[in-house]
Amino acid sequence: EAQVTQNPRYLITVTGKKLTVTCSQNMNHEYMSWYRQDPGLGLRQIYYSMNVEVTDKGDVPEGYKVSRKEKRNFPLILESPSPNQTSLYFCASSLAGGPGTGELFFGEGSRLTVL
């Protein structure tokens, strides 16, 4: 089944404790992206990647890192999480060309709480 898989789905952590949210897609998509969703603010893009070893900042990249060493994986790294990073995070992927040419496929989301 074609899908985007995120882990963990739920996480409660404490300020400053490094964490990684993994994202994997099995559709051989070139484009991958991370969004965060907050009440009243909608979805905001954190980082995106057009292909392996190519990443770029979205609208709210501060406090996050990403890497794209393999086509299927696009982990989101929070080096020193803070409470304002409490949010619902979504990973998404798309064929070559990204959303300019086609739809995004979303994972089920990872709900992160930073105490």
Next chain:
Amino acid sequence: SQQGEEDPQALSIQEGENATMNCSYKTSINNLQWYRQNSGRGLVHLILIRSNEREKHSGRLRVTLDTSKKSSSLLITASRAADTASYFCATVFYGNNRLAFGKGNQVVVIP
């Protein structure tokens, strides 16, 4: 960043009625997409309409695009309780390969 803005923000209708949502944006677009999100779940793509298209259909969904008014509408005909969800419009602007989302439109279909 430029984003689509949905209107109305919340809509409550009876099953069987039609639901219409509007989305406005501010600059020239490459395409506009509509997504649905069931509570707490991932977004699901509904329809993509390109800047040179004016109308698209998919099942009970009809999307229109008016580039002169910088607006789009999503019509759900003969709504069902299962259509209860949040609906987002998202735009890809020319020269920018990023998808910018509006804040969403909550639709409740009452059985």
